[in-house]
Amino acid sequence: MLTVENLTKRFGANAAVDNASFSIDRPAMIGVIGRSGAGKSTLLRMINRLTDATTGRILFEGTDVTTLRGKDRRAWQASCAMIFQQFNLVPRMDVVSNVLHGTLGKRSTLTTVFNLFPKSDIHQAIDILDRLGMADHAPKRAEALSGGQQQRVAIARALMQDPRIILADEPIASLDPMNAQTVMEALRRIHEEDGRTVLANLHTLDTARRYCDRVIGMRDGRIVFDGTPEQLTTGVARDIYGAGDDFSEAATSTEIREPALVPPKVVLPEFA
Ligand SMILES: Nc1ncnc2c1ncn2[C@@H]1O[C@H](COP(=O)(O)OP(=O)(O)OP(=O)(O)O)[C@@H](O)[C@H]1O
Numbered sequence: 001m002l003t004v005e006n007l008t009k010r011f012g013a014n015a016a017v018d019n020a021s022f023s024i025d026r027p028a029m030i031g032v033i034g035r036s037g038a039g040k041s042t043l044l045r046m047i048n049r050l051t052d053a054t055t056g057r058i059l060f061e062g063t064d065v066t067t068l069r070g071k072d073r074r075a076w077q078a079s080c081a082m083i084f085q086q087f088n089l090v091p092r093m094d095v096v097s098n099v100l101h102g103t104l105g106k107r108s109t110l111t112t113v114f115n116l117f118p119k120s121d122i123h124q125a126i127d128i129l130d131r132l133g134m135a136d137h138a139p140k141r142a143e144a145l146s147g148g149q150q151q152r153v154a155i156a157r158a159l160m161q162d163p164r165i166i167l168a169d170e171p172i173a174s175l176d177p178m179n180a181q182t183v184m185e186a187l188r189r190i191h192e193e194d195g196r197t198v199l200a201n202l203h204t205l206d207t208a209r210r211y212c213d214r215v216i217g218m219r220d221g222r223i224v225f226d227g228t229p230e231q232l233t234t235g236v237a238r239d240i241y242g243a244g245d246d247f248s249e250a251a252t253s254t255e256i257r258e259p260a261l262v263p264p265k266v267v268l269p270e271f272a
Contacts, residue, residue: 001025002047002165002197007056009042016042018221019056029191029198031208034218035241040201043218044167047199048082049073060164080165081158085173087150091143095134095153098142099125102160121160128156132186148179155186166190168200172207184211205237205249 003023009016017039024030032040045051047058049065058065065076081102089098100117102125117125129135132152142150151171158166168187172180188211191198202208208215209229217225217232217240225232225240238247 001027001061003057003059004043004047005057005059007043007046007058008054009039009046009051010054015221017046017053020218020221020223022216022223022226024197024199027191027195027197028213029188029200029211030214030216031200031202031212032216032218033202033205033208033237033240036203038218039221040218041169044082044169044199044201047165048077048080048167050077050082078161079163080167081161081163082167082169083151083154083158083171085170087142087147087154089142089150089153089157092141094139094141095129095145096122096125096138098153099129099156099160102157125156125160128159129153132156146179147175148182151175151179151183152186155183155190159190163196165197165199168198170201170203173203180207187211205232208232 001024005021007020008018020039020043032043034040042051046053047065049068053066056066060076060080065073068076090101100121103117103121126135126138129138132155134149134152134156137145137149137153142153145153155166166187171187172183175183184207187198187200190196200212202212209232212229215225215227215229215232216223217236219240219242225236227236234247234249237249238244241247
């Protein structure tokens with residue numbers, strides 16, 4: 001389905017992604033982990049063609065998407081929708097209009113500016129919001145919602161494009177544990193029920209283990225681990241994060257605990 005071949009992105013002398021290769025042969029939920037600066041965002045941005053690769057190829061069902069231009073590039077970007085840590089909604093616009101902006105690629109600028117959307121699109125947007133437990137919020141302004149609710153609106157907007165792949169760049173990094181759980185559960189359901197692939201950059205190990213079928217570990221731009229959550233032992237995690245013996249998984253944890261049970265948390269500088 002998707003093959004990444006020897007993908008490299010250089011910013012001057014620095015290789016943000018260094019000769020990365022992997023392939024996804026059937027729909028899956030995959031977590032990409034690694035410390036800050038490991039190259040996770042750059043990898044996703046190259047797949048979506050927001051950033052061009054320096055060398056290497058990305059093949060989707062036989063097509064080299066690294067060379068697509070104009071309309072074809074936009075069509076590819078619609079089929080691998082991205083969601084971001086900061087949601088990127090229009091804050092003063094209502095929820096349903098934000099979701100309808102997911103159809104931007106197939107509408108003229110004029111119809112979009114004046115919010116002239118076909119009834120069928122509006123129904124589809126409400127159905128998608130309903131699926132994500134957000135239909136009641138449709139008329140509200142996006143800025144009136146919690147972070148988790150805003151991220152679910154961003155997921156709904158992505159689903160309007162009917163993507164084959166959802167690329168999620170730290171989708172829960174700005175959320176509290178309860179909201180993080182709701183958003184991860186939504187992504188998992190979208191993968192399971194629709195057969196879409198989800199490739200998500202995650203900065204907490206327990207999230208990757210809990211929701212993903214496969215985990216890719218990056219360190220200094222290179223893929224240093226590609227395996228199942230079971231294979232992701234504490235020792236492997238320590239290598240991925242380049243941490244010493246004092247490495248504590250709790251420092252990357254978003255697990256929900258009773259307040260009284262929360263152990264004192266040592267946050268390593270690289271995860272802060
Ligand atoms: N536009 C850019 N110009 C120059 N260097 C960049 C650019 N984007 C990323 N980099 C560098 O590339 C490397 C990888 O960055 P990237 O954002 O992909 O890492 P990351 O793993 O996503 O980190 P984080 O978890 O902090 O987002 C870093 O050294 C970063 O400084």
